[in-house]
Amino acid sequence: MIPAQAPRPPLSTTRIRLAWAIALTVDALQIPATVTGPMGWFLGAGLDLITMLVLWALLGFHWAFLPSFLTEWIPYLNLAPFWTLAVALATRGRGEAELPGPPRRLN
Numbered sequence: 001m002i003p004a005q006a007p008r009p010p011l012s013t014t015r016i017r018l019a020w021a022i023a024l025t026v027d028a029l030q031i032p033a034t035v036t037g038p039m040g041w042f043l044g045a046g047l048d049l050i051t052m053l054v055l056w057a058l059l060g061f062h063w064a065f066l067p068s069f070l071t072e073w074i075p076y077l078n079l080a081p082f083w084t085l086a087v088a089l090a091t092r093g094r095g096e097a098e099l100p101g102p103p104r105r106l107n
Contacts, residue, residue, distance in 0.1 A: 011059060011094045019058045019091060023083040026051045031079060051083055055090070062090035 026047060033040035033047070052069045064086040071077050 011091060015058050016091045016094075019055055019087045020084075022051065022054060022058075023081075023087040026083050027081040034076060034079060055083070055087065059087070059090045059094075062086070064089040 029047065030044055033044040048069055052065050055065060068082040068086040071080075071082055
């Protein structure tokens with residue numbers, strides 16, 4: 001029997017937006033870093049480590065961060081937006097539930 005996972009707490013809209021902004025920015029920076037050659041690869045690797053730690057602090061641990069971190073170390077494979085994909089998987093369904101508004105009047 002597989003144990004049921006405890007539901008993850010919802011994330012604030014600010015955390016989700018910040019995580020998306022970080023992931024999109026880092027993925028956009030990876031392209032010019034890859035073109036510059038080995039020096040860019042080493043700088044990109046440091047950026048990936050920092051990105052993983054920051055996203056982990058913002059969103060909590062998620063398995064999608066590990067493959068993103070590892071594939072970003074492979075030259076030219078980091079042109080794919082793996083951080084954006086990881087954030088999409090980590091934030092899927094974890095936004096704050098909308099508060100119920102006032103009751104609507106039925107006509």
